[in-house]
Amino acid sequence: MVCTTARRALVGISLLGLTMPSLAVAQEGQAGAQSATAQQDHSTPRQRIELKDGWQFNLVGPYGEQGEFAAPEASEWETVSVPHTWNRVGYYLSDPETHINTPENIEKTQGVGYYFTRFEAPELSDGERVFLEFDAVSRTAEVWLNGQYLGGHRNPFGRFRLDATDLIRPGAANELYVKADNTQPAEGNSTADVLPMTGDFFVRGGIYRPVTLVVTEPVHFDMLDHGGPGVYAATTSLSDNAAEIALNGRVTNSSASQAPVTVVASLRDASGAQLASWQDDVVIPAGETLEVEGALKVTSPRLWDGLNDPYLHTLSFELRAADGTVLDTVDQSFGIRQMELDPERGFLLNGRPYRLLGAGFHQDTEATDWAVSPEQVDESLRILLDMGANSIRLAHYQHGTPVHDLADRYGIVLWDEIGLVTAWTNARDQVEAPEGIVENARQQLRDLVHQNYNHASVAVWGIANEVDFGPGRPDFLGRPPEEVADPMPLLNNLAALSRELDPRRAVVLANCCEDRGMEDVPVVAEAVDAVGANRYFGWYYGQPNQLGAHLDDLRKKHPDIPVSVSEYGAGGAPNMHTDDPLGGPIDMAGRTQPEEFLTWYHEENWRQMADRDYLWGVWLWNAFDFGTTVRAEGDAQDINTKGIITYDRDIRKDAFYFYRANWSDEPTVHVQGRRYVDRAYPVTDVRVNSNAPSTTLIVNGAQLDTKSDCDQNVCVWSDVTLSTGENNIVARGNFDGDPVEDAIVWQVDEEQANAFRIDSGAVVAANAEVQFGSDDFFVGGSAGSTDQRGGRGRQAVFAEIAGTDRRDIVSSFRQGDFSYRIPAKAGRYQVTLTFVELDQPAGARVFNVAANGETVLSSYDIAQRAGGTLKTVTETFDVVAQNGGIDLTFSPTAGQALVSAIEIVPQS
Structure with missing residues (x-):
């Protein structure tokens, strides 16, 4: 408890009626005022003093029901450096020893935190002015200096300055308190009008960008111009x-x-x-x-x-x-330059077409969350430059000065945007945006434009992201409203403001849903100069090959509005693998998200966009895995795994090298599947990303054929035989006589040598006492499961299957009219087929099975053979493989043929 005397010592510092702990208590056992080193530029009278070290912090958390607050004990204050955030979000489930974030150090508290520091102010003369400059405090900031309220700010992402001249103690110690509040907005609470209302990312709390004391002459360039340079x-x-x-x-x-x-x-x-x-x-x-x-x-x-x-x-x-x-x-x-958008020619830089290629980018890293350093930002940008990106979409809010300065220096074109994401009301019956939210959006836009106007890299001002869900807004972004407000009045308001602030840059937004078959979707593209389409064909809906025609239709519908693709992506866990990305269903909201599917997804989506030159930009989603609190997917908790680089920046997923081979002029040779070391099958395709004129594959010292003009710079060697034990895979690209190589190692266990154990209908094989591979080598049919998938808050329902100790293996199946073509070596094999009838009675599902053209099971009826549904039955027979391997054909005579697992083991 704080003593009564201590409480009286800070009379006058009252936060919404809540008494703050005294300076003596807050600083007990700590050093005195932090030493502030002046950053004096002798070319200007301005003096800048960074307030970085020696801050005290206390996470108070949400208020009680009556708003009561008991001052914390001195021992509850923690010494921190600014930038600082109290939140740490998202962790990987696999290999916890290699990661910074763990379940034990995660902190997702949303509420109120207090910061305190004592600093020495310089002497002032001749009417000099003193300003406190905060590059960002989230969500809201309230500032007290020497016991008096100085001011506040209600934009989580923008710089703000407060004139501290009248309260500063020149040449003496000064006491600074900052109240940061990242409470989740809700009607009537402390952040009700502070955007974003919702979104697939977590709004951290804290003073997460630098704080600086700035001293100027009494006559100066405006320091209070919306955080801009004046x-x-x-x-x-x-x-x-x-x-x-x-x-x-x-x-x-x-x-x-x-x-x-x-x-x-x-x-x-x-x-x-x-x-x-x-x-x-x-x-x-x-x-x-x-x-x-x-x-x-x-x-x-x-x-x-x-x-x-x-x-x-x-x-x-x-x-x-x-x-x-x-x-x-x-x-x-x-930078002297001109930028334009044209519906036919796309993005024009200095009068010529310059197609923007890049990725969406959130500001957090696993190392420091939102409190990133310029060096960390530089690392992220260098990774994207290495991929061949020339543009970044800074989502979904204003980013800090470092990324803008670096983009200027590197030549990266930026899409800047404000935090208007998905929702613009916070009550379920509101049909118009509340005045407070409208003004907050306008404030964020003013801050964004003023603070970044001079950056050569900034091409467009984004005013919204995915506000066109209509009544179809996903539940995981918060319960949809009962009444869907019309976003157009707010968008028109913001577009007009943007043009007033900067008539030379285009106003843009990213939409999600136009012409996607959803009901009551507002056509928000008509509010702006150019549009970005967030489209996930092949992930949340449809197939990748539908994307191109969809974009063409949008272009025809809005011939005067330039179109880009502002998001497309899929989840991908770098420690989860498949032998065929189309072998079974993916969990778009669950755990089954193998890296190879992510690669396939990007290959097929880029195929739809590569030659559509009217697209003024293409930004994949996302550059890096990032923290959120609405996902439990892949190998991660509270992480969106759509990044093509991991949260810690350590792993560049295979999809990264697909783009590097297509977007970059740097020599690129990369063998896919380097993390899928323990191979399930002794025969596999080898895929290499290469932009070399010709590429050769070498397996265990033996040179295979050389390939050139590979489709999308993906060279594929089919049915490559692996040896028992270690396999050395080397791809060699020939760049005008200068070879570039990539080498990986795969392992084939003795149990897998010449054997094919197939978990039919599964894109990721289940665990068993012996290794199975995912569904592969099939032609036709479709995948299914006896289980009901979970995700997005729904619990999975697992069927009880009798007669097996391999429940997870046999719970999936392939059905229809299909075949398997197994690339087995010549010899005699024992084939074991496992069947489980899902829901059909005897006589409803009847089919024949043939091996190399000879019928081995005739008029087969699983339910009849097993004695009912959800009961395992197996059939075993021998087959001789010739040079063509083994063909298994499943031909229905009633209903659909079905198989749950296939085991092909060589006979000694």
Whole structure:
């Protein structure tokens, strides 16, 4: 308990009526004020002091029903560094010793956390101003300085600044409290109007981006302009020989008298040489902010040209007093470029088609969750650059300064967007967006545009993601409303604001559902300049080969609206494998998500988009696995496994190399299946991603044939025989005489040598006392199961099957009119077929089974033979394999043929 005296010591700090613990208690046993190192740039009078170390933190959690709060004990305060988040979300179930996140260290609390620090403020002179700059606090922030409320912010993703001049203690210790609140929005609560309302990602809490104390002269470029730099520039015209750059600056005079100043802007190249300049003399009235405008003309400009040449100039804005004294300087990296969207030609960079290829990107990592460092952001971007990406969709909210600075430097084109995701109301009967939510969306858009306007990399402003579900919104995103509000008034509002803030960048959104066969879907594409389609053909619905025609239809329907694919993807666990990605059903909401299916999915979806040049961009979903709290899928808990790189950035899944071979000019040779080491079958296809003119496969030292012009740069060697024990697989790409190799090792156990044990109807083989492979070598038929799948909160229902100790193996089946063509070596084999009748009575399902053309089971009736349903029956016979292997044919005469498991074992 906190003593009464201690509570009285901090009279005046009251958070919504809740008394905060005293400084003495919060700091008991801790060092005094954190040492603040000034980051003085001698070219400008500004002083920046980062408040990084020595913070105290306490996670209070949600309030009680009456809003009561008991001040925590001193021992409950934890010393942290900022950036910091109290949340840690998502962990892998496999190999826990290799991962940072575990069930024991996960923290998903949503509620209130308090931060405290003591810092030494510099001495001030001549009316200098002091601002506290927070790059982001989530969801909301309330700030107290030296016992007095300073201000707050209600955007979880944007920078904000507070003028602390009147409360700061110059040259002395100062006490700073920050209340961060990431309560899940609900009608009537503390974050009811703070977007996002819902979404397939978790909104963390904390001061998760840097905090800085900034000291300026009384006359300065506006520090309170929605977190922006106060100075702005845009390329307004561009030709082969000249460029014109529009300038805008906001100058604030905090002094008591008017200030005559000269505003100077100059453009310098990378060597520091000045290319153009502009200046204007203005008088700033006392206590006011004045907006100034100008222009620069540059001859023979070197352009910012994406990955080809991401050339950056330095644009300097300077304020000079009448006597020439420099009052303030703001430097901005600036790329001279023009970007356009065309419904026929796609994305145009500097007047020429430049197709955007990349991935969606969430800001969290397993190492630090949302509190990522610039170095971690750089690592992520370098991985995507290595894949061949030239663009990133920053989803589903405003990202920080580091990713924008790095994108400028690397030449990566960005899609920026606000946190309007899926829902824009928080009561089940609301049919219009509440005023508070509308204003919050507008605030997030203002912050986004002001803070990122000068970045050459930013191409478009996104105002929404998937607000067009209509009544079909998935339950896992929160219970759908009783009344579906019309999103168009809000979208039109935001689109108009975006065009007002920045008329040169296109307004875009990502939709999910138009023309997908869903009822009452609003056509939100009509609210914006260009659209992104989030489409999951082959995962949540349909087949990949339907995507192309669907996109063509959208283009015809909206001939004047440029179309892109802003999301497509599938789950993939890198430690879960299949011998045939089409061998059985995938759990889109459950555990069965093998890596090979993810690879197949991306291959087949890219096939639909590769030659559709009208698409102004293609962004797969997602770059990296990321934390969420609505999923229990693949080999992970609370992780969306659609990333083509793992959460920890350690594993680049096979799909990554598919894109590298197709998108990058860097020599790429990659053997798929390197993590599927213990092979189920002695014969397999070998698939290699290669962009080499010719590629050779070498297996156990023996060179197989050389392939060139491989479909989608995927070279396939069929029916490759493996040896018992270790198998060394080497793919060698020949790049103009310079070979590039990739080598992996597969293992075949003695039990698997020349044997084929097939878990029919299963895309991932179940466990048994001997290794089975997933369904493979089949022609025709369809997969089924005796079980009912779970996922999305539904419990799986497992059938009770009598007469077997391999329940999981025989619970799946292949049925229909089908055959198996087994690439067995010549010799004699024993074949064992296992059958389980699901629900048909005797006489309803009758079929013949032939081996190499000879009938081995005639007019076979599982229910009759087994004596009912859900009872196991097996049949065994011998067959001689010739050079063509073994053909097993299942031909129905009534109903559909069916088999649950096949075992083919060589006879000694």
